[in-house]
Amino acid sequence: MTGAFELSMIPAVLPEIMLILLAVLVLVLDLVYRDRENSALGWITAIGLLVAAGLGVAFSRPASEPVLLFGGMLRQDWLTFTFRLIFMVGAALTALVGTEKSGKHLGEYYLLLIISTLGMSLMASSANLIMLYLAIETTSIPLYILAGFKVTDQKSVEAGIKYLLFGAMTSAVMLYGFSLLWGFSGTTSLYELADALKAGSAPPVLMGGLALLVLVGFGFKVSAAPLHFWAPDVYEGAPTPVAGFLSTASKAAGFAVLARVLLAVFPDSLPFWTVVIAVLATVSMILGNVLALVQRNIKRLLAYSSIAQAGYILVGVAAGNELGVTGVVYYLASYLVTNLAAFGIVWLVGRQVGSDDLDAYAGLGKRNPAVALAMLLALLSLGGVPPLSGFFGKLLVFGAAVQAGQFWLAFVGVITSVIGLYYYLTVMKIMYRPGTDEQPLPMTPAWRTALLACVAGMIFLGVAFAPWYGWATAAAGSLF
Amino acid sequence: MIPLSWYLIFAACLFCIGLFGVLARKNAVTILMGIELMLNAVNINLLAFWRYLWAPKADGQVFVAIVIVAAAAEAAVGLALIISAYRRRQTVNANEMDMLKG
Numbered sequence: 001m002t003g004a005f006e007l008s009m010i011p012a013v014l015p016e017i018m019l020i021l022l023a024v025l026v027l028v029l030d031l032v033y034r035d036r037e038n039s040a041l042g043w044i045t046a047i048g049l050l051v052a053a054g055l056g057v058a059f060s061r062p063a064s065e066p067v068l069l070f071g072g073m074l075r076q077d078w079l080t081f082t083f084r085l086i087f088m089v090g091a092a093l094t095a096l097v098g099t100e101k102s103g104k105h106l107g108e109y110y111l112l113l114i115i116s117t118l119g120m121s122l123m124a125s126s127a128n129l130i131m132l133y134l135a136i137e138t139t140s141i142p143l144y145i146l147a148g149f150k151v152t153d154q155k156s157v158e159a160g161i162k163y164l165l166f167g168a169m170t171s172a173v174m175l176y177g178f179s180l181l182w183g184f185s186g187t188t189s190l191y192e193l194a195d196a197l198k199a200g201s202a203p204p205v206l207m208g209g210l211a212l213l214v215l216v217g218f219g220f221k222v223s224a225a226p227l228h229f230w231a232p233d234v235y236e237g238a239p240t241p242v243a244g245f246l247s248t249a250s251k252a253a254g255f256a257v258l259a260r261v262l263l264a265v266f267p268d269s270l271p272f273w274t275v276v277i278a279v280l281a282t283v284s285m286i287l288g289n290v291l292a293l294v295q296r297n298i299k300r301l302l303a304y305s306s307i308a309q310a311g312y313i314l315v316g317v318a319a320g321n322e323l324g325v326t327g328v329v330y331y332l333a334s335y336l337v338t339n340l341a342a343f344g345i346v347w348l349v350g351r352q353v354g355s356d357d358l359d360a361y362a363g364l365g366k367r368n369p370a371v372a373l374a375m376l377l378a379l380l381s382l383g384g385v386p387p388l389s390g391f392f393g394k395l396l397v398f399g400a401a402v403q404a405g406q407f408w409l410a411f412v413g414v415i416t417s418v419i420g421l422y423y424y425l426t427v428m429k430i431m432y433r434p435g436t437d438e439q440p441l442p443m444t445p446a447w448r449t450a451l452l453a454c455v456a457g458m459i460f461l462g463v464a465f466a467p468w469y470g471w472a473t474a475a476a477g478s479l480f
Numbered sequence: 481m482i483p484l485s486w487y488l489i490f491a492a493c494l495f496c497i498g499l500f501g502v503l504a505r506k507n508a509v510t511i512l513m514g515i516e517l518m519l520n521a522v523n524i525n526l527l528a529f530w531r532y533l534w535a536p537k538a539d540g541q542v543f544v545a546i547v548i549v550a551a552a553a554e555a556a557v558g559l560a561l562i563i564s565a566y567r568r569r570q571t572v573n574a575n576e577m578d579m580l581k582g
Binding site for chain 1: 488495498499502508511512514515518519521522525526528529533534537539540542543546547550553554557558560561562564565568569574577
């Protein structure tokens with residue numbers, strides 16, 4: 001355990017403090033201006049989140065050596081730094097996408113979004129089992145409510161229940177693993193666990209079993225097969241911006257803890273868990289891509305595509321080397337802007353046309369050429385076509401697999417990427433088919449801003465490789 | 481004194497009963513109860529380890545307190561969602577929640 005509280009620790013958690021203040025502000029504003037119809041709350045949430053991200057960049061930059069803070073509860077390193085940016089930008093874009101002028105309970109909606117982001121940010125930085133569990137629950141519980149947020153819509157409520165029951169079960173299994181980890185080592189610090197377990201001469205079989213128990217919880221968060229059952233149902237039922245948030249930021253939080261816990265707590269069983277992760281990655285890539293082929297609902301299609309994407313990202317984790325983790329961080333940032341753009345467009349079409357069927361997209365190319373072009377870019381980026389960001393993410397994770405000698409994993413990845421491109425192209429074909437309605441869809445300024453930011457991010461991460469790659473490398477370096 | 485392993489075996493049994501309940505039962509409230517059993521198995525594990533092996537440290541007790549709080553929050557959200565589903569469709573049966581599939 002490191003020392004007691006010092007005032008110098010405050011800047012390290014400045015973004016998190018900002019989030020709490022923002023949450024209170026949103027609640028108060030909602031209370032005061034309850035009866036007025038305006039979209040200010042969404043803008044305030046988004047700007048507040050961006051300010052928090054900016055504070056993180058300005059004041060919470062980690063030192064060259066990682067530091068443990070608050071009695072070893074949090075670790076300030078580049079992994080924390082990069083993932084915090086991913087979560088906060090993702091939440092800001094989500095807030096902008098879903099901004100509507102009318103509608104009740106908007107204050108609660110943004111509050112839950114902010115609290116869940118706070119939990120994710122703590123998840124990425126926690127260096128202690130207790131803190132980690134608390135952060136995971138702080139993330140999950142608001143997300144359960146958000147998934148079931150439209151109480152008048154039976155589908156949304158059903159999605160909430162399914163997400164909660166599955167999430168609570170997997171987190172209980174993971175917690176059982178945590179309890180045994182603590183019991184055999186006597187420490188809750190992630191960075192002391194490995195040595196304590198070695199000193200207690202825990203048998204390798206036990207370590208493998210514990211790694212599996214813990215993986216159940218993380219596998220659920222990243223929606224990797226075989227723990228993916230919830231994803232299509234929840235994405236279909238949940239409000240579309242929430243589905244986008246679940247598929248990007250929540251997944252990224254899962255990967256942050258997955259990489260940190262596996263590398264910090266189970267370094268000795270690395271040969272074992274790389275194989276387990278490689279199997280999960282293979283199953284996710286094949287299952288996600290093949291099942292996406294037969295979907296007729298765009299949200300379910302994107303859900304299966306997100307399972308496949310989780311598979312690609314797991315390839316980077318399975319490599320177990322620095323390049324792999326760099327690829328994971330790069331991929332997640334690129335996936336964030338890409339998938340949020342796709343879900344944003346699904347939200348727009350779903351709201352106006354009233355359907356999430358693929359056929360609802362017929363004629364979009366005529367109705368709103370700009371929106372169709374953005375969707376085209378998003379789908380191409382998801383498929384991994386250069387020069388968009390998705391290509392470099394894939395290049396890095398597959399490169400890491402080759403570097404680690406897992407050629408078959410890279411091979412499966414490339415083959416399934418081609419299958420993936422097929423169903424992305426199907427959606428594009430439908431968009432440019434003549435449709436029945438040629439009325440352009442109206443867009444809110446907030447939505448336009450969010451979409452522009454996403455497209456800019458996609459192109460920027462694809463063309464200007466260096467800045468984010470530098471941070472991703474630093475993040476990977478802080479784990480090894 | 482009862483040896484530590486008995487507590488651990490008891491907790492493992494309780495955990496399995498809870499897991500069985502989650503996987504086999506159809507009623508959403510019963511599934512939630514199964515999850516609570518699993519969490520209580522975790523608590524027994526933590527407290528037994530704490531009492532027998534690591535007694536003066538506070539970690540174990542803090543962990544248990546946090547698990548209890550998180551479990552309560554989860555149950556509250558779960559029951560609220562189940563009630564709002566019941567109001568629409570007059571059922572708490574997880575099998576009848578079949579609007580989302582494909």
